[in-house]
Amino acid sequence: MSDPKTQSQRKWRVTRRGFLIGAGxxxxxxxxxxxxxxxxxxxxxxxxxxxxxAENMAVGGLDNDPFTWIEILPDNEITIYISKVEMGQGVHxxxxxMAAEELGVRWDQLTIRQSGSLRGPNxxxxxxxxVSSTYVPxxxxxxxxxxxxxxKAAEKMGVPAADLEAKEAAIxxxxxxxxxxxxxxxxxDVTEWPEIDVETIELKPSSEFEFIGKSLPRVDFESKLTGxxxxxxxxxxEGMLYGAVARPPTIGATMQSARxxxxxxxxGAVQVVIDEEARFAGVVARTRLxxxxxxxxxxxxxxxxxxxQQEELEAxxxxxxxxxxxxxxxxGDAASVIGDEPTVSAEYFTPFAAHAHLEPQAxxxxxxxxxxxxxxATQAQGTIQSEVSSLTxxxxxxxxxVPTYLGGGxxxxxxxxxxxxxxxxxxxxxxxxxxxxFRVEDMRNGYFRPPTRSQxxxxxxxxxxxxxxxxxxxxxxxxxxxxxxxxxxMGTDIGSWRGAFNFxxxxxxxxxxxxxxxxxxxxxxxxxxxxxxxxxxxxxxxDELAYTAQVDPLQFRLNHLGSDPFSERMRGxxxxxxxxxxxxxxxxxxxAHGIACATDVDTVVAQVVELSLDETSGEIQIHKVTCxxxxxxxxxxxxxxxxxxGAIIMGLSSTLIEEITVRNGAVEADNFGRYPLMTIDxxxxxxxxxxxxxxQPRGMGEPPMGPIAAAVGNAFFALTGTRLRRLPFKxxxxxxxxxx
Amino acid sequence: xxxxINGQTYEVDEAYESGNLLWVxxxxxxxxxxxxxxxxxxxxxCTVHVDGVATxxxxxxxxxxxxxxxxxxxxxxxxxxxxxxVQQAFIDKQVPQCAWCMSGQIMQAVAFLEETSxxxxxxxxxxxxxxxxxxxxxxxxxxxxxxxxxxxxxxxxTVGAA
Numbered sequence: 077m078s079d080p081k082t083q084s085q086r087k088w089r090v091t092r093r094g095f096l097i098g099a100g101x102x103x104x105x106x107x108x109x110x111x112x113x114x115x116x117x118x119x120x121x122x123x124x125x126x127x128x129x130a131e132n133m134a135v136g137g138l139d140n141d142p143f144t145w146i147e148i149l150p151d152n153e154i155t156i157y158i159s160k161v162e163m164g165q166g167v168h169x170x171x172x173x174m175a176a177e178e179l180g181v182r183w184d185q186l187t188i189r190q191s192g193s194l195r196g197p198n199x200x201x202x203x204x205x206x207v208s209s210t211y212v213p214x215x216x217x218x219x220x221x222x223x224x225x226x227x228k229a230a231e232k233m234g235v236p237a238a239d240l241e242a243k244e245a246a247i248x249x250x251x252x253x254x255x256x257x258x259x260x261x262x263x264x265d266v267t268e269w270p271e272i273d274v275e276t277i278e279l280k281p282s283s284e285f286e287f288i289g290k291s292l293p294r295v296d297f298e299s300k301l302t303g304x305x306x307x308x309x310x311x312x313x314e315g316m317l318y319g320a321v322a323r324p325p326t327i328g329a330t331m332q333s334a335r336x337x338x339x340x341x342x343x344g345a346v347q348v349v350i351d352e353e354a355r356f357a358g359v360v361a362r363t364r365l366x367x368x369x370x371x372x373x374x375x376x377x378x379x380x381x382x383x384x385q386q387e388e389l390e391a392x393x394x395x396x397x398x399x400x401x402x403x404x405x406x407x408g409d410a411a412s413v414i415g416d417e418p419t420v421s422a423e424y425f426t427p428f429a430a431h432a433h434l435e436p437q438a439x440x441x442x443x444x445x446x447x448x449x450x451x452x453a454t455q456a457q458g459t460i461q462s463e464v465s466s467l468t469x470x471x472x473x474x475x476x477x478v479p480t481y482l483g484g485g486x487x488x489x490x491x492x493x494x495x496x497x498x499x500x501x502x503x504x505x506x507x508x509x510x511x512x513x514f515r516v517e518d519m520r521n522g523y524f525r526p527p528t529r530s531q532x533x534x535x536x537x538x539x540x541x542x543x544x545x546x547x548x549x550x551x552x553x554x555x556x557x558x559x560x561x562x563x564x565x566m567g568t569d570i571g572s573w574r575g576a577f578n579f580x581x582x583x584x585x586x587x588x589x590x591x592x593x594x595x596x597x598x599x600x601x602x603x604x605x606x607x608x609x610x611x612x613x614x615x616x617x618x619d620e621l622a623y624t625a626q627v628d629p630l631q632f633r634l635n636h637l638g639s640d641p642f643s644e645r646m647r648g649x650x651x652x653x654x655x656x657x658x659x660x661x662x663x664x665x666x667x668a669h670g671i672a673c674a675t676d677v678d679t680v681v682a683q684v685v686e687l688s689l690d691e692t693s694g695e696i697q698i699h700k701v702t703c704x705x706x707x708x709x710x711x712x713x714x715x716x717x718x719x720x721x722g723a724i725i726m727g728l729s730s731t732l733i734e735e736i737t738v739r740n741g742a743v744e745a746d747n748f749g750r751y752p753l754m755t756i757d758x759x760x761x762x763x764x765x766x767x768x769x770x771x772q773p774r775g776m777g778e779p780p781m782g783p784i785a786a787a788v789g790n791a792f793f794a795l796t797g798t799r800l801r802r803l804p805f806k807x808x809x810x811x812x813x814x815x816x
Numbered sequence: 817x818x819x820x821i822n823g824q825t826y827e828v829d830e831a832y833e834s835g836n837l838l839w840v841x842x843x844x845x846x847x848x849x850x851x852x853x854x855x856x857x858x859x860x861x862c863t864v865h866v867d868g869v870a871t872x873x874x875x876x877x878x879x880x881x882x883x884x885x886x887x888x889x890x891x892x893x894x895x896x897x898x899x900x901x902v903q904q905a906f907i908d909k910q911v912p913q914c915a916w917c918m919s920g921q922i923m924q925a926v927a928f929l930e931e932t933s934x935x936x937x938x939x940x941x942x943x944x945x946x947x948x949x950x951x952x953x954x955x956x957x958x959x960x961x962x963x964x965x966x967x968x969x970x971x972x973x974t975v976g977a978a
Contacts, residue, residue, distance in 0.1 A: 163914055164912070164913030164914030164915065164951045165913065166913075291910075293907065293910060294910060294912075296915075297906075297907050297910070297912060297915070298899075298907065300912055300915035300918060301889075301899070301903045301906050301907060301912065301915070301918055301919075301922065302849070302889065302890070302892070302893055302899070302903065303847075303848065303849015303850070303888065303889035303890050303919050304849065304890075305915065306848070307848075307851075307916060309842075309848075309851070309852060310842075310848035312843075312846060312848075318843070343831075344831055362831055363831050363832060363835075363839065363843060363844075364839055364843055365835050365839060366831065432950055433914075433916075433950055434851070434853045434859060434861055434914075434916045434917050434948060434949075434950045435851065435852075435853070435914070435916040436852070436853075481914070481915075482914060483851070483914050483915075483916030484914045484916060484950050484951060485914075486950075512852070514855055515853070515854040515855055515856065714910055715910075718910065718913060718953070718956070719913075721952060721953070721955050721956070722913055722951045722952035722953065723952070724952065725949075725951075725952025725953075725954060725955075726950070726951075726952050729952075747854050747855075747856050747858060748854050748856070748858035748859055748948065749856065749858055752858075753948050753950060754952070754954075755945050755946070755948065755954075756941055756944045756945050756947070756949075756954040756957060756958060757941045757942070757945040759952075759954040759955060759958070761955075762955050
């Protein structure tokens with residue numbers, strides 16, 4: 077990683093055609109940046125710089141800051157700088173594949189690097205959108221760069237551009253391949269670049285793809301497997317000290333007063349930092365353990381607030397609430413068709429869950445008089461930048477947020493309070509400070525996936541659903557991170573009901589209403605948002621209806637799909653997963669199949685689970701998960717399979733094991749002893765089938781989590797005749813359910 | 817206080833002498849490849865070798881490992897940069913996602929395979945079952961450890977034949 081202090085902040089100017097040219101620079105490099113705005117809008121930025129790399133080029137005054145830069149230096153060094161962060165999903169590899177497709181290079185000629193906030197401050201990484209939102213603009217930027225290089229080479233070589241071609245990072249004369257210039261030679265000593273209208277550039281047809289659709293190896297693995305990759309917890313700079321912060325003892329606690337107590341005299345303590353108004357107390361020390369020990373010596377009075385119990389929190393999930401329910405979906409008149417006597421009704425519950433990313437929250441901040449440098453494992457460098465600007469009064473353009481690799485994200489790093497803590501401590505002590513949370517801090521002081529309650533009811537007529545109603549209550553997911561006025565505009569929290577929208581168009585009367593419940597404990601982003609929890613309810617209930625109607629659960633689903641392209645894609649994944657899993661065929665004694673499907677970010681997923689039950693222990697054993705996914709187009713098929721496998725494992729962990737509970741006002745879990753995760757010995761065989769329906773890439777990070785909990789519950793019902801309506805399916809709950 | 821790590825001798829800062837091996841490796845000596853996950857021995861992210869035995873650095877007092885040979889992920893590849901067969905298998909099978917747990921997974925697997933040749937799948941699962949991977953790379957971990965076992969067995973045979 078380059079030293080951020082040496083990064084200058086060169087302003088660029090936008091030319092008439094929307095390019096951005098490095099002001100006053102003399103030519104020694106070519107860099108193009110591409111930005112995506114709110115609408116499918118993009119802007120290209122071309123620039124030249126003298127002896128500096130694109131990483132150092134700051135962009136000021138643009139509506140949309142570039143999220144990806146492609147840079148060529150005179151020594152033919154070609155680098156792609158990506159502001160999307162790498163948290164395991166392989167986005168650096170995927171975006172590089174898209175760029176390489178149009179750039180005219182070999183894969184091994186590319187260097188891929190993370191870029192800092194000075195060149196892409198508004199980027200968030202999340203929501204399974206990184207590939208779908210960049211698929212066209214990144215290829216266009218690369219194609220434009222290639223065309224600019226051809227035009228410039230034509231000028232330098234005195235050959236018509238039409239007679240030239242770009243490949244392997246060089247421009248060749250088609251008729252005479254011995255005559256060529258490397259990209260670096262083309263770029264060298266150029267001060268004026270031709271401007272090209274991007275609309276005139278034709279992108280490669282998919283039949284000619286060399287990189288897209290290939291399972292190229294991930295670009296970040298060698299450093300990660302030799303221990304040299306730098307994550308947030310690993311950042312070390314000269315003169316760095318360690319910080320730790322006092323944490324509230326209960327979920328509702330407020331700091332009444334804070335005094336240094338004995339903290340300042342503790343071994344290694346450098347400075348006690350207290351801001352009562354901000355309810356902040358921390359210590360800077362020479363070592364991490366010294367900082368943590370000194371924090372415990374602070375003299376802090378807490379008002380513990382109401383000492384909440386788990387049952388009280390769950391009771392908040394009520395449909396009789398001050399805030400009205402918000403009807404998201406209303407087709408026909410479900411209420412009157414169902415009337416007072418639904419054919420089937422059922423209620424489902426899911427608990428709080430933690431992200432439990434294995435690298436705890438971590439950041440390093442170095443606050444100077446008029447600038448701040450922050451290294452952080454974050455999904456939202458822009459959020460850090462604006463928060464730190466408010467905190468310090470320093471202008472955002474002087475705050476450089478450098479994302480490191482992330483030891484897991486899962487939505488927890490869209491809000492990284494740890495960066496603010498490091499900033500407060502660094503500012504107070506006048507030195508760089510690293511703050512890394514301990515596991516107990518991470519387990520108790522983050523935000524959680526909110527609990528949900530779903531009341532489902534439906535009317536069956538002649539083996540079909542004539543009407544279905546879903547009343548849904550959830551804690552907030554997206555709202556806590558949006559300004560209040562935006563909440564009014566949106567009306568309802570898009571995160572909390574994600575995945576709950578009924579997509580069975582064959583059902584004439586459908587109603588879905590959601591109640592947003594405020595909890596005295598923070599809830600928020602979690603992989604897939606409400607997806608896993610909500611599909612657990614909707615697809616378990618679909619299964620209940622199938623059994624009541626005495627129709628095969630696969631056939632029952634197919635019967636209720638529509639005939640539009642979306643429904644055809646859903647039908648495709650259902651059929652593919654079922655066929656591969658030999659749905660309907662005999663299984664070993666004591667085994668059973670369950671099926672479920674879901675959609676998220678327009679990706680469709682179906683899963684068939686094969687399981688058995690240890691009737692003595694109550695432990696469910698998952699033997700196999702067969703999953704079919706249609707994301708339109710897969711940039712890196714093996715990467716998509718890896719995301720699917722991982723989402724299934726994380727989803728099984730939620731289904732079988734994980735729940736956060738509160739006792740006497742405090743989160744009970746303090747570490748993995750009381751919040752265990754899925755392990756290799758419980759991992760089933762996983763078979764993934766990728767379907768490409770229409771050549772348009774969609775998201776892959778979250779969708780495969782959708783069906784898993786319902787598919788397990790449905791298989792459990794097929795095996796035992798007992799319906800599990802509450803996550804997680806822990807052995808004691810399973811035994812109790814079977815016994816009753 | 818001195819420690820032997822990856823064949824080299826390191827001087828430990830006095831402030832770290834009373835703590836555990838994890839923070840000495842990371843914060844004092846800058847050997848960041850040994851990762852911190854839980855600090856309580858649950859997750860295995862900090863697994864290193866102490867005299868060849870897979871050991872949780874977060875639960876190991878520095879005092880207790882003076883005079884031992886410690887090996888971390890940084891010491892696994894050959895000095896020429898040739899990856900250990902387990903590292904190579906993890907790349908070949910494209911195992912990791914975020915990879916924060918992977919140093920621990922690899923050190924756990926190497927210690928196991930140095931003791932056990934031709935392991936069964938059950939033995940691999942048994943050896944690896946206390947290493948968490950939140951991204952859920954378990955299917956591939958199983959596959960890669962099995963592949964590495966084959967490669968290591970083959971290398972042994974080749975060396976024997978020579």
